[in-house]
Amino acid sequence: MLNKNYSFKMLFILIALSSLSFADEKGMEVAKRMEKANEGYQSEKASIEMVLLDAHGTKTIRKMERALLEVQGDADKSIMTFLTPNDIKGTKMLTHGHKDKNDEQWLYLPSTKKVKRINGRGRQSSFMGSEFTFEDLGSQDPEKYDFKLLSEDKEQWVLERRPKEESGYSKQIAYNSKKYHSPIKVEYFDRQEKLLKVATFSDFQSYQVGQKTLWRPNSVTMKNVQTRKESVLKWENREVGVSIPTNLFNSNTLTR
Amino acid sequence: MSYFTFTLLILSSLINAYAEVGGEIHMEFKQFRDDNLPKTIDQSFSVLSKLRSSYESDHFKLKAEILSRVDKDDSQKDVIIPQDLNITYQVGEEWIWHTTFGFKIYNWSVMESFHPSDFINSKNYQTTFDGIEKRGQLIAEMGLDWNGGGINLFSILRQEDPIYPSSQSRLGFEFDVPTPYYVKAPYTLSQDKWRLPIWPGIRINHSFENFDLALFSVTTYDRETPYVNFEYILPPLGPVNFEIDPLYFPATYHGFTFQRPFDNLILKAEAVIKQYQEKFPLKNQYQQIFFPKDYNTIAVGAEYGIEHPDAGSQSLFLIEYQNITEAKSIRSKMGAFQNDLMLAYRYSFNDTDGKELTVISIFDLDNNDIGAVLDYTQRYDSNWKIKTGLRYFEVKDTEAVINGISHLRGDHHFYLTLGRYF
Numbered sequence: 001m002l003n004k005n006y007s008f009k010m011l012f013i014l015i016a017l018s019s020l021s022f023a024d025e026k027g028m029e030v031a032k033r034m035e036k037a038n039e040g041y042q043s044e045k046a047s048i049e050m051v052l053l054d055a056h057g058t059k060t061i062r063k064m065e066r067a068l069l070e071v072q073g074d075a076d077k078s079i080m081t082f083l084t085p086n087d088i089k090g091t092k093m094l095t096h097g098h099k100d101k102n103d104e105q106w107l108y109l110p111s112t113k114k115v116k117r118i119n120g121r122g123r124q125s126s127f128m129g130s131e132f133t134f135e136d137l138g139s140q141d142p143e144k145y146d147f148k149l150l151s152e153d154k155e156q157w158v159l160e161r162r163p164k165e166e167s168g169y170s171k172q173i174a175y176n177s178k179k180y181h182s183p184i185k186v187e188y189f190d191r192q193e194k195l196l197k198v199a200t201f202s203d204f205q206s207y208q209v210g211q212k213t214l215w216r217p218n219s220v221t222m223k224n225v226q227t228r229k230e231s232v233l234k235w236e237n238r239e240v241g242v243s244i245p246t247n248l249f250n251s252n253t254l255t256r
Numbered sequence: 257m258s259y260f261t262f263t264l265l266i267l268s269s270l271i272n273a274y275a276e277v278g279g280e281i282h283m284e285f286k287q288f289r290d291d292n293l294p295k296t297i298d299q300s301f302s303v304l305s306k307l308r309s310s311y312e313s314d315h316f317k318l319k320a321e322i323l324s325r326v327d328k329d330d331s332q333k334d335v336i337i338p339q340d341l342n343i344t345y346q347v348g349e350e351w352i353w354h355t356t357f358g359f360k361i362y363n364w365s366v367m368e369s370f371h372p373s374d375f376i377n378s379k380n381y382q383t384t385f386d387g388i389e390k391r392g393q394l395i396a397e398m399g400l401d402w403n404g405g406g407i408n409l410f411s412i413l414r415q416e417d418p419i420y421p422s423s424q425s426r427l428g429f430e431f432d433v434p435t436p437y438y439v440k441a442p443y444t445l446s447q448d449k450w451r452l453p454i455w456p457g458i459r460i461n462h463s464f465e466n467f468d469l470a471l472f473s474v475t476t477y478d479r480e481t482p483y484v485n486f487e488y489i490l491p492p493l494g495p496v497n498f499e500i501d502p503l504y505f506p507a508t509y510h511g512f513t514f515q516r517p518f519d520n521l522i523l524k525a526e527a528v529i530k531q532y533q534e535k536f537p538l539k540n541q542y543q544q545i546f547f548p549k550d551y552n553t554i555a556v557g558a559e560y561g562i563e564h565p566d567a568g569s570q571s572l573f574l575i576e577y578q579n580i581t582e583a584k585s586i587r588s589k590m591g592a593f594q595n596d597l598m599l600a601y602r603y604s605f606n607d608t609d610g611k612e613l614t615v616i617s618i619f620d621l622d623n624n625d626i627g628a629v630l631d632y633t634q635r636y637d638s639n640w641k642i643k644t645g646l647r648y649f650e651v652k653d654t655e656a657v658i659n660g661i662s663h664l665r666g667d668h669h670f671y672l673t674l675g676r677y678f
Contacts, residue, residue, distance in 0.1 A: 087635060119517060119520055
């Protein structure tokens with residue numbers, strides 16, 4: 001009798017453990033499926049307005065332009081040109097993303113006409129004083145996370161993702177739309193596992209690139225639940241699948 | 257204002273009519289410590305303005321950037337300098353051919369304080385060592401860019417004189433520096449900046465998997481290390497008179513710049529081998545052949561960043577070292593930073609005001625002199641910015657006027673700059 005009870009317990013533990021590992025694999029599978037659904041955009045350019053709201057509702061506006069280039073087999077290249085505030089107008093940040101190592105970044109400063117390498121690891125720093133960090137805005141390649149599928153229904157997958165590398169977050173819970181293959185909400189937890197920020201994605205628009213339909217959110221709101229500050233990114237005049245000269249993503253052309 | 261400068265202003269205005277325009281105006285106030293010299297200015301106020309415009313089409317790009325300064329008390333600080341005033345034509349997709357003509361500023365340096373590779377543009381030595389202004393050089397350039405790099409060939413068509421501090425300036429000498437001479441041919445001097453020999457320059461650069469490397473070789477006039485021509489006039493009775501004329505010899509600069517990031521660390525290096533053109537000697541007043549000595553300069557440095565995730569801010573630690581590879585007694589006259597160490601720290605708040613606090617210290621290891629700068633900048637809103645700080649230089653009085661950073665002796669001051677950007 002004792003042996004039978006022991007066997008049932010072991011069987012139960014094994015099933016539970018296998019379910020756990022299945023959930024991790026399923027989580028990565030969902031993340032990869034979403035990544036694949038968003039591939040093929042080739043390139044993208046847009047004007048971006050960022051609205052910063054402090055705890056009292058005081059508003060500050062930042063404007064920039066961004067171009068993206070899809071790279072086969074690696075993370076994307078991007079170039080961001082800052083338009084406001086006026087003292088940094090013309091500053092450019094070039095990023096060559098990588099899946100298996102640190103991103104490479106260069107900064108062009110028009111005041112000194114100098115191109116300098118910057119630390120691709122400054123990801124936890126605030127982006128232009130907003131509630132977005134460079135980590136939030138950088139590539140979210142599945143290879144950089146461990147995933148766990150928390151739940152699934154007809155409309156969404158809920159994934160928990162834990163960064164593999166050093167991060168400002170212990171974990172993130174992403175509510176991913178099956179229609180848009182994109183998060184519609186992400187909860188960010190600090191290193192004490194307390195809820196820190198919530199990002200909501202809205203105003204989705206579809207773009208046709210060849211035979212493929214791609215969805216992109218034109219608005220992302222990041223709320224810091226601890227400080228009550230908020231930042232909103234809004235994309236305007238977004239074009240996907242357009243022809244962008246590849247030399248735009250060359251550090252050599254930053255000075256011209 | 258010369259006709260030449262007037263023409264440049266008209267050209268830039270034409271570009272402005274069709275182009276994207278921006279710029280900045282700064283009101284600069286400085287309070288110096290009283291040096292008990294009636295001739296030097298203890299308090300200065302100047303207005304610096306920069307007008308910037310650009311126009312771009314599929315193949316053409318026009319750029320114009322002009323800097324001007326007006327000083328309340330020292331008229332020799334008044335300048336109008338075209339920094340960029342050029343047109344570029346480019347074709348190609350993956351491989352881009354481009355050609356540029358006009359005034360251009362080059363900045364190849366990868367360092368923060370020491371810049372051996374920064375020799376092409378003449379400098380305005382009335383400005384600070386950590387923010388020195390440069391004069392655009394009239395150049396013709398052509399090049400080819402590929403994925404991750406490029407090659408440029410160019411020639412400087414007109415030499416620009418450096419701008420030296422006046423006798424009223426804390427950075428100046430007891431006399432006003434006259435117009436320099438260029439060694440145009442063997443034993444031949446000229447002040448005509450147009451009709452000087454034109455030599456080629458080349459630079460190749462590429463971003464490899466983990467590092468950036470650039471190699472260059474340029475022949476141009478050395479305007480960084482002027483030699484001084486003393487002409488002694490000995491009247492039968494009375495004091496000795498002399499005239500001091502800066503002389504610029506042509507030199508070939510071979511060198512490189514290098515940067516490599518390692519996680520939070522970036523390593524940097526740049527070096528220059530300077531070889532004076534032997535075909536351009538001079539004779540001194542005793543009819544002896546005079547020719548400058550070749551020398552090399554190397555600078556190495558590193559920067560290390562630390563994030564403060566709770567605050568969203570960042571600290572940056574910098575260290576740099578520069579050495580002119582000659583004996584101490586020889587190199588003391590060859591440049592301001594002949595055996596110097598720089599340590600710096602910058603705290604970036606990364607907030608909406610863009611607040612930054614920077615501390616820089618420079619140690620002249622040959623002469624045990626020290627310079628220190630404390631700087632704070634903050635944005636008031638999208639258009640206004642404040643910059644304030646202190647500069648201090650501990651230089652022994654026993655040293656000659658030109659020896660390492662000795663020319664910064666007495667340049668201690670507090671500064672406040674209010675900038676409007678548009």
